Amino acid sequence: MKKTHRIDTIPPYLFAQIDKKKAEAQAKGIDIINLGIGDPDTPTPDFVIEAMAKAIRDPRTHDYPPYEGIPEFRKAVAEWYQDRFNVSLDPQSEVLSLIGSKEGIAHAFLTFLDPGDIAILPDPGYPAYKVNTLIAGGVPYVVPVNEENNYEIDFDKIDPAILPKANVLFINYPGNPTGAVASDEFFERTIHFGKKHNILICMDNAYSEVYFDGKPPRSILEFKGAKDIAIEFHTLSKTFNMTGWRLGMAVGNAEAIQALGKIKTNMDSGVFKAIQWAGVEAFKHYKPFIAAQNDLYQVRRDILMKGLREQGWTTPNPKATFYVWAKVPKGYASEQFTMDMLDRAGILVVPGNGYGQYGEGYFRMSITTPNHRLEEAVKRLKEHNIRFDV
Ligand SMILES: *Cc1c(COP(=O)(O)O)cnc(C)c1O
Numbered sequence: 001m002k003k004t005h006r007i008d009t010i011p012p013y014l015f016a017q018i019d020k021k022k023a024e025a026q027a028k029g030i031d032i033i034n035l036g037i038g039d040p041d042t043p044t045p046d047f048v049i050e051a052m053a054k055a056i057r058d059p060r061t062h063d064y065p066p067y068e069g070i071p072e073f074r075k076a077v078a079e080w081y082q083d084r085f086n087v088s089l090d091p092q093s094e095v096l097s098l099i100g101s102k103e104g105i106a107h108a109f110l111t112f113l114d115p116g117d118i119a120i121l122p123d124p125g126y127p128a129y130k131v132n133t134l135i136a137g138g139v140p141y142v143v144p145v146n147e148e149n150n151y152e153i154d155f156d157k158i159d160p161a162i163l164p165k166a167n168v169l170f171i172n173y174p175g176n177p178t179g180a181v182a183s184d185e186f187f188e189r190t191i192h193f194g195k196k197h198n199i200l201i202c203m204d205n206a207y208s209e210v211y212f213d214g215k216p217p218r219s220i221l222e223f224k225g226a227k228d229i230a231i232e233f234h235t236l237s238k239t240f241n242m243t244g245w246r247l248g249m250a251v252g253n254a255e256a257i258q259a260l261g262k263i264k265t266n267m268d269s270g271v272f273k274a275i276q277w278a279g280v281e282a283f284k285h286y287k288p289f290i291a292a293q294n295d296l297y298q299v300r301r302d303i304l305m306k307g308l309r310e311q312g313w314t315t316p317n318p319k320a321t322f323y324v325w326a327k328v329p330k331g332y333a334s335e336q337f338t339m340d341m342l343d344r345a346g347i348l349v350v351p352g353n354g355y356g357q358y359g360e361g362y363f364r365m366s367i368t369t370p371n372h373r374l375e376e377a378v379k380r381l382k383e384h385n386i387r388f389d390v
Contacts, residue, residue: 098271118167170204231257241293307378
C-alpha cells in the first residue's frame with residue numbers, strides 16, 4: 001500500500017501513547033489517578049440535554065444543516081460575544097459553526113497555507129497546530145513561550161527572513177498546556193504584527209470561560225483593529241462540558257471566515273441541527289453555569305497547588321484553564337518523570353515535551369477529576385516522597 005508523505009510527517013497522537021501506558025499500568029492492577037487528558041468530568045448541564053432532546057424529536061432537525069450553521073446558532077454566538085466581550089459580530093458574515101473547534105483549526109491551515117508557507121506557532125502549544133500545518137504542506141516556525149516572557153510570543157525574536165513566507169500566526173490564551181493568560185499589551189502587539197506583515201492571526205480561545213479569582217480572560221476581537229486581521233476559534237466543549245457533542249465556532253474577519261467556510265462546504269456537511277439548538281440554549285445560561293463550574297475548579301486547583309507547594313514546587317497558581325503546568329524535579333526529563341509518577345504513585349500526567357521541544361522539563365496535570373482523587377494524588381506524592389526540591 002502506498003501512503004502519502006503527508007502521513008509520514010504526522011507523529012502519533014500524544015494521548016494515544018498515554019492511553020497505552022495507562023492501560024499497561026491498569027493491567028498491573030494499579031489504581032490510576034488520571035490527571036492526563038483535559039476533558040471535563042462533570043456532565044453536560046441539563047438545560048443543554050433538554051434542548052437537545054426536544055430538538056431531536058423535531059423532524060426539521062433531521063436533514064442536512066446549512067453548512068455555515070443555522071441562523072439561530074450564529075445569532076446566539078453573536079449575542080454571546082456582545083454580552084461576554086462587548087464585541088459586535090455580524091451573524092451572517094462573521095460567524096461560522098464548527099464541528100468542534102479542532103475541526104475548524106485543522107481546516108484553517110488548509111485554507112490559509114499553500115505548500116511551503118510558514119505558520120508561526122507557540123511552543124509549547126496545542127499539538128493540532130503543528131500537525132495540521134504539516135498536513136497542509138506548510139512549514140511550522142515555532143516560537144518559545146515560557147515563564148520569562150509570560151508565555152507571550154516575543155515578536156522581536158522571530159527571524160525577519162521568514163516573515164514574507166509566513167501566512168498564519170496561531171495564539172492560544174488562556175493557554176493549553178501552560179494555563180497562561182495574555183496581557184492586553186500582548187494582544188495589541190499581536191494585531192500590530194499581523195497587520196504590518198499581513199499575517200492572519202488565529203486566536204484559539206477554547207478556555208475563555210475556565211478562569212479563577214473572578215477575572216474573565218479576553219477575546220482578541222475586543223482590541224482595536226483586530227477584525228481586520230484576526231479570527232477567533234471557540235468551542236462549547238470546555239465551557240459547557242460538551243466535548244463529545246462537537247460544537248464550536250469561528251468568528252471574526254469576514255473574508256477569512258468566508259474562506260474557511262468555502263473549504264468546509266467541500267469537506268463536511270455542517271453540525272447536526274439538534275446540537276446547534278442545544279448550543280443556542282447553552283448560551284442562554286452561561287453566567288450562572290460558568291460561575292458554579294469555575295467555583296468547582298477553583299477548589300480543585302487549590303487542593304492540588306497546596307499539595308504541590310508542600311512538596312517543594314514553587315509553581316504559581318494558574319489564573320485560567322483546568323491545567324497546572326509545572327517543572328519536573330532536577331535531573332529528570334519530562335517523559336522519565338511521567339513514567340516515574342505512574343510507576344511509583346499511579347498518577348497519570350502528561351510529559352511537557354508532548355507539546356513541543358520547549359515543553360521539555362515540564363509536565364501537565366489536569367484537574368478534571370473530583371476533589372477526593374486530587375487529595376489522594378497529593379497523599380501519594382507525600383507517601384512516595386515525590387518532591388520538586390529533592
Ligand atoms: C480542547 C481544545 C481544543 C479543541 O476542542 P474541541 O472539542 O475540538 O472544540 C482546541 N484548542 C485547545 C487549546 C484545546 O485545549
